[in-house]
Amino acid sequence: MTPFEEFARVIENLALGEFKAAERELLNVVRRRLHRPDLPSLFRAARMESDQDWEASLASVKDSIMELNSPALTELWETIVSQWSGPTEYMLHADQAEARKKLPLFRHTSDKMLYVTIIIPIKVCNYRCSYCFLEHEKKPEVSQLELVPLMIERLGQIPRPLFVEMSPLGDIIAIPVMWPLFAKLNALPNVKTVEVWSNLSRDLDGIFQFINPTKVAIVATYHPTEFRKFNEDKDKFFRRVEILRDLVQDITVNFVASTANMPHYDELKARLDNIGVHLSVNALLGARNGDGKLYPEGYNVTERETIQTWMDNDFVATFMLNARRENVRCSAGKDHIQIDQQGNITRCEFVHERYGNILDDDPYIDTVERFCPTGGCSCKIYTGFIEPCSAEYARVGTKNHYLCHSRFGTSDQRS
Numbered sequence: 001m002t003p004f005e006e007f008a009r010v011i012e013n014l015a016l017g018e019f020k021a022a023e024r025e026l027l028n029v030v031r032r033r034l035h036r037p038d039l040p041s042l043f044r045a046a047r048m049e050s051d052q053d054w055e056a057s058l059a060s061v062k063d064s065i066m067e068l069n070s071p072a073l074t075e076l077w078e079t080i081v082s083q084w085s086g087p088t089e090y091m092l093h094a095d096q097a098e099a100r101k102k103l104p105l106f107r108h109t110s111d112k113m114l115y116v117t118i119i120i121p122i123k124v125c126n127y128r129c130s131y132c133f134l135e136h137e138k139k140p141e142v143s144q145l146e147l148v149p150l151m152i153e154r155l156g157q158i159p160r161p162l163f164v165e166m167s168p169l170g171d172i173i174a175i176p177v178m179w180p181l182f183a184k185l186n187a188l189p190n191v192k193t194v195e196v197w198s199n200l201s202r203d204l205d206g207i208f209q210f211i212n213p214t215k216v217a218i219v220a221t222y223h224p225t226e227f228r229k230f231n232e233d234k235d236k237f238f239r240r241v242e243i244l245r246d247l248v249q250d251i252t253v254n255f256v257a258s259t260a261n262m263p264h265y266d267e268l269k270a271r272l273d274n275i276g277v278h279l280s281v282n283a284l285l286g287a288r289n290g291d292g293k294l295y296p297e298g299y300n301v302t303e304r305e306t307i308q309t310w311m312d313n314d315f316v317a318t319f320m321l322n323a324r325r326e327n328v329r330c331s332a333g334k335d336h337i338q339i340d341q342q343g344n345i346t347r348c349e350f351v352h353e354r355y356g357n358i359l360d361d362d363p364y365i366d367t368v369e370r371f372c373p374t375g376g377c378s379c380k381i382y383t384g385f386i387e388p389c390s391a392e393y394a395r396v397g398t399k400n401h402y403l404c405h406s407r408f409g410t411s412d413q414r415s
């Protein structure tokens, strides 16, 4: 058996959830092929540290391999990783493996929060930000909402706590026809948090007629170029943020680092620090700055260095300021699912492998984090599901809001 085949068995066992077997295979590779007698004890130490948690143990082992900087071992690992993350992933596993790495969504009981995103492809918004990806519609296409009440009912049958984002692609403020749906989420005891994104150009009182604010986490988006009466609209935004801070479960503000927006950062940050609200920054992606350049490559050195200091943590900075990241391991599919308007479940927006349909009897989720087959995830809100963010940081409140492990229990967002 070649070392590559041995590694393939490691990965296959990982996919099966057979962590003990995967670790044993890994030890075999190291012992027989790489003649590193110190490594097996290192692996065992990692396992003991993780208290027999095989999944955590293997994650530590992977880190150990990378840290050892052994070109042979790293090459082996990366080769298998790239095979596992591509279409051949499915060729590596038998049908049984496919079945065993899944959990039935409606029958798996757990105390761990499952993040659910219901995609509502209504593209109505009162703003026209230059960097917006929408093809704006004038009126909501209400037929897109037809199945949503049924989907929400099905969410109530999932035996674990849920964090649900039910946002349109436009702005919820401009789509009152969606607001009554919040009453259905409000009524479900297993729905612990409902995330709502809004530019806060108006009050959210209309929505709070349908949902208790204490169940809501807000991502308020700050778009200074869209303010008609600049100072007046800006002050209204901060006033609303401050009111919501005392009303809802969590609020963060999200800001796109377009070159037109960048001069507004310092004031925004100072005012939010003053009222104790976390600011999360998105780097531009694609050709959305209106200057013909592709981003994030289009940032000059000074802009790039500046934006780097604005990011939640170093991983997010690297992720957002580089167009692609290969071979990331991600818990979307295990800790997060996305539901489209037909009820189809996928692990996220970018990977189209179906995990069944929420309206059927047999949807499933993953038991383990898996490598991402896209070669690069282009949305910042998923960073919390990607290693090492998923391991080192904890999300609190909105999906944009992190605490570093070493500082749990404090209000610091950045390590």
Ligand code: SF4
Residues within 6 Å of the ligand: 125, 126, 127, 128, 129, 131, 132, 133, 134, 169, 170, 171, 199, 221, 223
């Ligand atoms: S507020 Fe958001 S949805 Fe509306 S135009 Fe701006 S980026 Fe697009």
Ligand code: SF4
Residues within 6 Å of the ligand: 328, 330, 331, 332, 347, 348, 349, 350, 351, 371, 372, 373, 374, 376, 377, 378, 382, 385, 386
């Ligand atoms: S890294 Fe992004 S694209 Fe890949 S699985 Fe995770 S959320 Fe989806």
